[in-house]
Amino acid sequence: MMDILREPSSQLTSAGTMVQTSMSRSQVALLGLGLLLMLLLYVGLPGPPEQTSWLWGDPNVTILAGLTPGNSPIFYREVLPLHRARRVEVVLLHGKAFNSHTWEQLGTLQLLAQRGYRAVALDLPGFGNSAPSKEASTEAGRAELLEQVLRDLEVQNAVLVSPSLSGHYALPFLMRGHHQLHGFVPIAPTSTQNYTREQFWAVKTPTLILYGELDRILARESLRQLRHLPNHSVVKLRDAGHACYLHKPQDFHLVLLAFLDHLP
Ligand SMILES: *[C@@H]1O[C@H](CO)[C@@H](O)[C@H](O)[C@H]1NC(C)=O
Ligand SMILES: *[C@@H]1O[C@H](CO)[C@@H](O)[C@H](O)[C@H]1NC(C)=O
Numbered sequence: 030m031m032d033i034l035r036e037p038s039s040q041l042t043s044a045g046t047m048v049q050t051s052m053s054r055s056q057v058a059l060l061g062l063g064l065l066l067m068l069l070l071y072v073g074l075p076g077p078p079e080q081t082s083w084l085w086g087d088p089n090v091t092i093l094a095g096l097t098p099g100n101s102p103i104f105y106r107e108v109l110p111l112h113r114a115r116r117v118e119v120v121l122l123h124g125k126a127f128n129s130h131t132w133e134q135l136g137t138l139q140l141l142a143q144r145g146y147r148a149v150a151l152d153l154p155g156f157g158n159s160a161p162s163k164e165a166s167t168e169a170g171r172a173e174l175l176e177q178v179l180r181d182l183e184v185q186n187a188v189l190v191s192p193s194l195s196g197h198y199a200l201p202f203l204m205r206g207h208h209q210l211h212g213f214v215p216i217a218p219t220s221t222q223n224y225t226r227e228q229f230w231a232v233k234t235p236t237l238i239l240y241g242e243l244d245r246i247l248a249r250e251s252l253r254q255l256r257h258l259p260n261h262s263v264v265k266l267r268d269a270g271h272a273c274y275l276h277k278p279q280d281f282h283l284v285l286l287a288f289l290d291h292l293p
C-alpha cells in the first residue's frame with residue numbers, strides 16, 4: 030500500500046513497520062470500497078465529494094468552529110479529544126484548492142478526536158471563511174500570523190500538518206519557531222527552496238515527510254530540501270498524486286496516527 034523509505038537518520042522505523050503490518054485484509058477491502066465510492070462520487074458528481082465523510086467520520090464527534098480575536102481573524106474548526114487526551118495537538122493547514130472543511134470532509138478531524146487528539150484546522154487568510162490579510166504578504170508576517178493563532182487558540186504542543194501552498198506559512202514558521210513545534214508533517218509543501226541546507230539542519234523537530242507517488246514536481250523539489258532535516262522519515266503513498274491525503278485517505282490517516290502515537 031505504501032513505501033516506507035528508511036533514511037539513515039530515520040527514527041520512525043518501528044512506527045513504519047507497524048503501519049505496514051497493520052493493514053489487515055478487511056482494511057484493504059474497506060479501502061478498496063472507499064476508493065470505489067470516491068471514484069463513483071468523483072465521476073458521478075460535478076462538485077467535490079460532499080458525501081464521503083460517513084466512511085470515516087464519527088457522527089458523535091462535535092466539530093466546533095470559531096474566529097480568532099485580533100485584526101486578522103482566522104476561521105478554525107476544532108475537535109476535542111473524545112476520551113483520554115494525548116499530549117500533542119494537531120494543527121492542520123491546507124493547499125490552494127482547499128480549506129479547513131477539507132479535513133472535516135475527509136474525517137481527519139473526527140478520527141483525531143477519537144484517537145484522543147485535540148485538532149484544529151485553519152482557513153488561511155483569503156481562503157474559506159478567513160479574510161485576506163495584509164500581514165500575510167511577507168515571510169515574517171506569515172510566520173507571525175501562525176504563531177499568533179497558536180497563542181490565541183492556546184495550542185501548547187503543536188504538530189503542524191502542512192500540504193502544498195501552506196508551506197508558505199509553515200516553512201517560515203518552522204525556521205523561526207521550530208522550538209514550539211513537537212512535530213512537523215510536510216506534504217509536498219511550497220517554499221522549501223527559500224531556505225538553505227544549514228537552516229534545515231538546525232531544525233530538530235521530529236518530521237514525517239509525506240507525499241504521493243504520482244506527484245512528480247513539488248514532492249520531489251520539497252523532498253530534496255526536507256531531507257536535510259536531521260530527524261525525519263519519509264512515507265510515499267502509492268497511486269496518490271499531489272493531494273495524496275485525498276487520494277488515499279485511509280493510508281494517510283494510518284501513517285499520520287502512527288507518527289503522532291510515537292512522538293515522545
Ligand atoms: C455514538 O454514541 C452512541 C451513544 O453513546 C453510541 O451508542 C454509538 O455507538 C456511537 N456511534 C459511533 C459511531 O461511535
Ligand atoms: C522566498 O524568498 C524571496 C527572497 O528572499 C522572497 O521574496 C519570497 O517572499 C520568499 N517566498 C516565500 C514563500 O517565503
Ligand SMILES: *[C@@H]1O[C@H](CO)[C@@H](O)[C@H](O)[C@H]1NC(C)=O
Pocket residue numbers: 040041233235236260291292293
Ligand atoms: C526523532 O523523532 C522521533 C519521533 O518521530 C522521536 O521519538 C525521537 O526521540 C527523535 N530523536 C531525536 C534525536 O530527537
